[in-house]
Amino acid sequence: MPRTKIKDIRKNEIIEAAIAEIGRTGSTDITVAKIADVAGVSSGLAHHYFGSKEQILISAMRRILTIFGTDVRKGLAQAKTPEQRLEAIIISCFSSQNFRPGITNAWLSFYVQAQYSKETERLLHIYYHRLQSNLKSNLKPLVGTRAEEVAVALASLIDGLYIRLSFKGGNLSPDDATEIALGYLRQSLSATSA
Amino acid sequence: MPRTKIKDIRKNEIIEAAIAEIGRTGSTDITVAKIADVAGVSSGLAHHYFGSKEQILISAMRRILTIFGTDVRKGLAQAKTPEQRLEAIIISCFSSQNFRPGITNAWLSFYVQAQYSKETERLLHIYYHRLQSNLKSNLKPLVGTRAEEVAVALASLIDGLYIRLSFKGGNLSPDDATEIALGYLRQSLSATSA
DNA sequence: CAAAAAATTGATTCATTAGTCAATAATCAA
DNA sequence: TTGATTATTGACTAATGAATCAATTTTTTG
Numbered sequence: 436m437p438r439t440k441i442k443d444i445r446k447n448e449i450i451e452a453a454i455a456e457i458g459r460t461g462s463t464d465i466t467v468a469k470i471a472d473v474a475g476v477s478s479g480l481a482h483h484y485f486g487s488k489e490q491i492l493i494s495a496m497r498r499i500l501t502i503f504g505t506d507v508r509k510g511l512a513q514a515k516t517p518e519q520r521l522e523a524i525i526i527s528c529f530s531s532q533n534f535r536p537g538i539t540n541a542w543l544s545f546y547v548q549a550q551y552s553k554e555t556e557r558l559l560h561i562y563y564h565r566l567q568s569n570l571k572s573n574l575k576p577l578v579g580t581r582a583e584e585v586a587v588a589l590a591s592l593i594d595g596l597y598i599r600l601s602f603k604g605g606n607l608s609p610d611d612a613t614e615i616a617l618g619y620l621r622q623s624l625s626a627t628s629a
Numbered sequence: 630m631p632r633t634k635i636k637d638i639r640k641n642e643i644i645e646a647a648i649a650e651i652g653r654t655g656s657t658d659i660t661v662a663k664i665a666d667v668a669g670v671s672s673g674l675a676h677h678y679f680g681s682k683e684q685i686l687i688s689a690m691r692r693i694l695t696i697f698g699t700d701v702r703k704g705l706a707q708a709k710t711p712e713q714r715l716e717a718i719i720i721s722c723f724s725s726q727n728f729r730p731g732i733t734n735a736w737l738s739f740y741v742q743a744q745y746s747k748e749t750e751r752l753l754h755i756y757y758h759r760l761q762s763n764l765k766s767n768l769k770p771l772v773g774t775r776a777e778e779v780a781v782a783l784a785s786l787i788d789g790l791y792i793r794l795s796f797k798g799g800n801l802s803p804d805d806a807t808e809i810a811l812g813y814l815r816q817s818l819s820a821t822s823a
Numbered sequence: 824c825a826a827a828a829a830a831t832t833g834a835t836t837c838a839t840t841a842g843t844c845a846a847t848a849a850t851c852a853a
Numbered sequence: 854t855t856g857a858t859t860a861t862t863g864a865c866t867a868a869t870g871a872a873t874c875a876a877t878t879t880t881t882t883g
Contacts, residue, residue: 461743563799672871673834
């Protein structure tokens with residue numbers, strides 16, 4: 436029989452509420468009271484379980500990174516060739532899981548948060564490194580020495596598309612973004628070295 | 630004889646201080662008192678001239694956009710062909726003027742600010758539109774119907790590179806960024822339509 | 824110089840919010 | 854049931870920071 440899990444259920448609800456609020460407002464400039472309210476608990480409880488607002492936000496970020504990682508891994512599992520794997524990574528970036536409304540906003544906020552939170556910077560760095568080496572290792576057999584450069588460009592392009600997606604004014608759909616990124620990939624694979 | 634300009638000098642100092650602080654901390658989560666302090670005036674004066682903190686930040690953003698616009702125009706003036714013009718735009722994006730330490734951080738913050746400030750969103754939209762149409766019109770004679778797509782991709786790539794530059798962890802230099810963006814451009818120009 | 828206008832201050836007000844804590848409610852174990 | 858453990862609350866504290874404003878200094882002008 437499973438031991439008391441209410442604690443974990445609550446923590447999860449609070450994390451989800453935090454993600455929802457970051458997504459809704461587009462920043463980490465939200466109150467613990469509001470997060471608690473959305474989660475349906477008191478602010479005291481949120482503090483009780485997480486200790487501080489920063490810890491709540493870091494937990495939210497960790498959750499988003501986990502979702503992202505799971506999604507990518509799932510896509511990679513079915514891909515056989517390096518080319519398929521690269522496509523799978525790109526598709527995952529703009530897939531539904533990573534694309535719940537507001538997730539793009541959350542990413543943007545995390546980049547800002549990374550400027551003053553060591554832990555956020557650390558987490559973001561891990562994400563960077565993973566994506567980068569994932570892309571690079573699959574690009575190596577296809578473009579050789581250009582792998583590093585193409586990997587940086589592709590990762591940057593994905594980040595840039597995320598920004599544009601988070602911005603209401605730039606009417607871009609996730610599908611458009613996927614196509615653009617895939618287009619860049621194909622173009623890079625067929626380009627001859629200068 | 631020029632009329633009293635102290636007012637304008639002060640306003641300018643306050644705007645510069647705001648940019649410096651946004652750059653230093655990497656967010657718009659700064660105090661009016663701190664901005665005033667950096668500018669060497671009292672917080673009261675900052676409020677007196679700008680009315681609110683939001684107005685100070687909006688003015689700071691407007692200033693950055695102006696600097697950017699001037700830089701681009703300067704680059705364009707010397708370019709003759711569409712290709713040269715495209716290169717000039719890219720180079721301007723990562724040029725020294727736009728690259729005072731912290732400006733990248735400021736951009737990032739403005740994207741977040743645009744989520745809740747109508748005025749910031751409006752300004753960002755103008756910037757978007759200008760860059761986009763600038764790129765597109767020069768791409769048109771070179772890549773025809775692909776102009777729209779390549780313009781979006783290039784603009785996104787530039788934004789993404791900005792993010793990476795603002796992030797300490799990703800050791801990328803402005804020169805690297807310029808090279809990557811120029812590389813993408815050349816590649817796009819030489820690619821044959823699928 | 825004297826009066827008017829402009830520049831500037833900083834103490835004060837008011838609102839917000841992170842974090843604490845002591846008390847209460849619910850659940851579980853024996 | 855009863856005692857212990859766990860979950861939960863919401864009032865409270867303390868800090869912060871935006872905005873105001875009356876008072877003061879500086880500058881301009883006639």
